[in-house]
Amino acid sequence: MSDFEHYISVGRERLRCGYTTGTCAAAAARGAAELLLSGQLPPAVRIDTPAGISVEVELLEPSSGTDWASCAVRKDGGDDPDATHGTLIFARVERSATQGITIDGGEGVGRVTRPGLDQPVGAAAINHVPRQMIEQQVSAAMAAHGSDGGLKVVISAPEGERLAQKTFNPRLGIVGGISILGTSGIVRPMSEAALIDSLRLEQDMLAAAGATDIVVTPGNYGETFAREVLGLGLGRWCTCSNYIGEAIDHAAGLGFRSLLLVGHVGKLCKVAAGVMNTHSRVADGRRETLCTHAALCGGDRATVETLYRTITTDDAVAILDGAGLREAVMASLTQALDEQLKRRAGAKMAIEAIFFSNRYGILGKTAGADRLAALHPISS
Known part of the structure; x- marks a missing residue:
């Protein structure tokens, strides 16, 4: 799949935007939910971001079992690559005895250890807008396939613990990995x-x-x-x-x-x-x-x-x-x-x-x- 083709003018430059780890997580969650509920993984999914810009992303590395499915999306930072540019963001969706959708972080996603951040102490460092995006996408998959049971979504980033050392997470009291971020879903270049x-x-x-x-x-x-x-x-x-x-x-x-x-x-x-x-x-x-x-x-x-x-x-x-x-x-x-x-x-x-x-x-x-x-x- 080609690069995300959305550009903005910054000064006299035309720069390509990217999409956030939150958008990646939501897209991966949609793909994993589709695979679990239908038995088939679409080659790509389209996400409507809070910025009003649609993002179509390729789904990678699918795997599944009796009551679970997983896939990944590769982070694209556009012309403003940050520490997470190019890394894989995974979502695993599994059936749950609890009604509704629950969201947590897995390998490489940090945990909040100090108060004052977007999420409470003990929670995965998945900020509230990405959580909303993930829930919306999984809910849409459930509606499309007539599922009314409970699903648990776990977001992970295998390279996250290493990448987090290049961010401010350790200083902020977020341990064990990166944060899943983004209020607009879109990365705007910061040349x-x-x-x-x-x-x-x-x-x-x-x-x-x-x-x-x-x-x-x-x-x-x-x-x-x-x-x-x-x-x-x-x-x-x-x-x-x-x-x-x-x-x-x-x-x-x-x-x-x-x-x-x-x-x-x-x-x-x-x-x-x-x-x-x-x-x-x-x-x-x-x-x-x-x-x-x-x-x-x-x-x-x-x-x-x-x-x-x-x-x-x-x-x-x-x-x-x-x-x-x-x-x-x-x-x-x-x-x-x-x-x-x-x-x-x-x-x-x-x-x-x-x-x-x-x-x-x-x-x-x-x-x-x-x-x-x-x-x-x-x-x-």
Whole structure:
């Protein structure tokens, strides 16, 4: 079967998309269910992904027994291959005495050992959207063949334990393998040069249209928060992905009068430490930054040690709340962020920031943020 033929334009490049481990798992589960219920394995299956894009994938390595069947799908990362590109994702479907569909992880799929992730402690690291996709595909196979019994689905990745060492899973407390991921089902290429090129083109177009004041968000979280919570008009807005430094540099070079940065605390606390490319492969430093500001604000050793062991910034905020330090630490973090942004932008462009979390809402605003926000009314 030929490569997945779906392309997007990123900057001046035309890049081929791929599909996620979640899509692979759902497709393999559909194939294994078909083999179990009908005795025949189709050569391929078509999956409608949450992104609204259909993916047709070849089914590989079928095997079956009296009450079970298994097959695999090969992961395709498109023009953005990651650690899992090319690996086989297997699904084994077996009859169960329990009604309904149950989903678990097998060999090479990690287990969650720490709270704060998509799945609870003890569960297989198969995120909720892939679980929904798997259940939908197996349910469709059951309906097609008139089956109303129970089925158990086990997803595995024989190379997963080795591949997981190339990911952040061990640090996150996911042990024994990779995660089955994907909110859209589609892998969109992340060529660094192309993304930076695309960012610059967006800003060039805003400048050409006469914009003098712009809003920048790293991605979807920031855009949604800016629009739905802050009530900003985003007629003069662009995304910068992880390339916050590049966004500031290019905007200043184009002569924009002001830039308002709106982002999740998980990204902007990195910027407060001087990290201007926030991709986790380049730098992280979230826990170290939060620990530093907690210590500066009087946090005791026990609090700092607990912060250092956290997985998410939401968990860190909860710890700061418990220690009575949230307000002081967020103020300290805001001051550091303000200094870093103004140092990067220089004197010719005003720059301010608002950072938030989806759980806690606004966590910090630099001194002039409200003034810049007022330049972007909902009608703009």
